[in-house]
Amino acid sequence: MSRMSEQWSARTRAIVAGRPSEQGQPMNTPIVPASMLGLDYARQDGTPTWAAFEAAIGELEGGRATAFASGVATVSAVLDGLRAGATVAVPSDSYAGTRSHLAHEQRAGRITVVPVEPGDTAAWLAAAGEADLLWLESPTNPSLHVIDIPRITAELAGREHAPLVVVDNTFATPLGQQPLALGADAVVHSVTKFIGGHSDLLLGVAIATDDKLANALRDARTRIGATPGALETFLALRGLRTLPVRFAEASRSAALLAERLSGHPAVSAVRYPGSGAMIAFELPDAGRADAVCRTLELVQHATSLGGVESTVERRASLAGDEHVAPGLIRFSVGLEDPEDLWADLNRALCSLN
Known part of the structure; x- marks a missing residue:
């Protein structure tokens, strides 16, 4: 990247970052399926494919990136x-x-977990007094609660013993918010979702600005062996190239659909944070929510999200999400024509009468 990159938009940097710069090189870093590079295993030093993806996502988030085999491997x-x-x-x-x-x-017995209501900033600041790590996810999955990251990090900046602040930025993407610029210590993503964007890979990534933390994350990947595949990182980089246009289009559709869902008589509540491609809407009970999921034809009933296709899921039906409102449907808006999506949603909702 040249010095001009500081003046380029995220849309431009998503195309350029991580591209080979030498004359005569391929336009994009190829798949390098190597287990060893020189005298070291790729697990230790990475591969050109990993490096290209890490450079690109690091450019958008503003830090040093380390790719992992999955989002959960990143958590580990x-x-x-x-x-x-x-x-x-x-x-x-x-x-x-x-x-x-x-x-x-x-x-x-390795850690103590303290649950905190997402939108209760005072509770987060109180928890920070004893916590070693604040794991902030905003907007949250699946209910789309928003955490006041700037206020929390600003309050912690003056404390002598502040906890590590890590933000799961999967739903917002680096286009919706940049937690490192807001004062977070690290950002994580399930690359499987919006960054990959095509429902064809498993990958995670962590980004940090502090060299000590970035090196520790890289070291953890080496020791744990949670290394990404060559094909997966190649596909993730390709997906990242189109993230700005995909995310912008899906977000426009989501805003339109959230507004229409809010006015539908069958819908009891809509949660939409004002931007992004995720909507959570509620029906009065689990039975009606399940019926809508079964009746939809264009929108797919699936557990993942962030792809070019629109998906829904009643999250309270799954183990671990029993706290979610029984009739809440998580809706990931894809790239289909929004009028076609609305026709499908409206038909399914009206069939409840």
């Missing part, structure tokens, strides 16, 4: 740096995979 790497008996504060509404992993670590 962050926890790996904590002292034995550490306290971790986590949103009571957040990704079930993260909470499941934290619960496992707590049962093993």
Whole structure:
């Protein structure tokens, strides 16, 4: 990247970052399926494919990136740096995979987990007095609660013994918010979702500005062996190239659909944070929510999200999300024509009468 990159938009940097700069090189870093490079295993030093993806996502988030085999592997790497008996504060509404992993670590006696209501900033600041790690997820999965990251980090900046602040930025993406610029110590993503964008890979990534923390995350990947695949990182970089246009289009559709859902008589509540491609809407009970999920034809009933296709899921039906409102449907808006999506939603909702 040249010095001009500081003046380029995120849309431009998503295209350029991580591209080979030498004359005569390929336009994009190829898949390098190597187990060894020189005298070292790729697990230790990475591969050109990993490096290209890490350079690109690091450029958008503003830090040094380390790719992992999955989002949960990224969570493991962050926890790996904590002292034995550490306290971790986590949103009571957040990704079930993260909470499941934290619960496992707590049962093993390695950490203590403190759940915090996502929108209660005072509770987060109180928890920070004892916590070694604040795990902030905003907006939260699946209920789309928003955490006041700038206020929390500003309050902690003046404390002598502040906890590590890590933000799961999967739903917002680096286009919706940049937690490192807001004062967070690290950012994590499930690359499987919006960054990959095509429902065809498993990958995670962590980004940090502090060299000590960035090196610790890289070291954890080496020791744990949670290394990404060559094909997965190649696909993730390709997905990142189109993230700005995909995310902008899906967000426009989501805003339109959230407004229409808010006015539908069958819908009891809509949660939309004002930007992004995720909507959570509620029906009066689980039975009607299940019926809508079954009746939809264009929108797919699936557990993942962030792809070019729109998906729905009643999250309270799954283990670990029993706290979610029974009739809440998590809706990931894709790239289909929004009028076609609305016709499908409206037909399914009206069929409840």
